[in-house]
Amino acid sequence: MTPAQAAQPAIPVLRVHALRKTYGDSASAVQALREVDLDVRRGEFLVLLGASGSGKSTLLNILGGLDRPTAGDVDFMGEPLAQADDDTLTRYRREHVGFVFQFYNLIPSLTVAENVSLVTDIAADPMPVDEALALVALTPRRDHFPSQLSGGEQQRVAIARAIAKRPQVLLCDEPTGALDYATGKLVLEVIARINSELGTTAVVITHNAAIAGMADRVVRLSDGRIASIEVPPRRLTPAELSW
């Protein structure tokens, strides 16, 4: 049993209730989320699985304050976000959320260290840039440019940038989607280490069901609804996963 499982019932860091998201209106409306209820517990590693179009990114974007629901509640540590104004959502994202996407979105003209300091310069209580780079094992590459790095190394820079502000939650949308098997595992190891060493709550979307073995809980979405929530018997390390 992992620390996050042992600590149950933990206080939710994020809570969504009766969440709905509809894109468009009238006949062409798409119901991306229909009545989703979910607590994300502090410190847990949550994996979101589901077929393409099942609503994973929509849910992650609402959890991260990148989008608002059509109906229902989203709370971060008790603070309501569903109807929050733009300034409140910007502050929420800036102070509390780290994002990692499939593509790394690094600034090509800045070095690795400079890409990370873009975030530490505006964060309230950031970790030193070199501490963030050490966490992703990229200290020797701090003065290199993104074009000089492999895809997996660039993704680790993106992770360093996401965690340097010490966010409560790390939201990852297909973080290994563009990477080969071995590189994907290295990136997962970094995310798992940040989750366990810093206690950062991690929510990871993946198409790869094998990654679910790393999770404290696995949430399956189907057609905009939660189809199941499973607790794996033992949380595996990325090295123990195979696919």
Ligand SMILES: Nc1ncnc2c1ncn2[C@@H]1O[C@H](COP(=O)(O)OP(=O)(O)OP(=O)(O)O)[C@@H](O)[C@H]1O
């Ligand atoms: N901006 C948008 N406008 C209209 N429909 C949208 C929009 N964004 C998403 N959708 C629709 O909402 C549904 C859920 O999309 P979402 O991206 O959340 O799914 P997903 O599970 O993340 O899929 P994938 O695994 O392919 O990324 C899909 O039917 C999608 O087409």
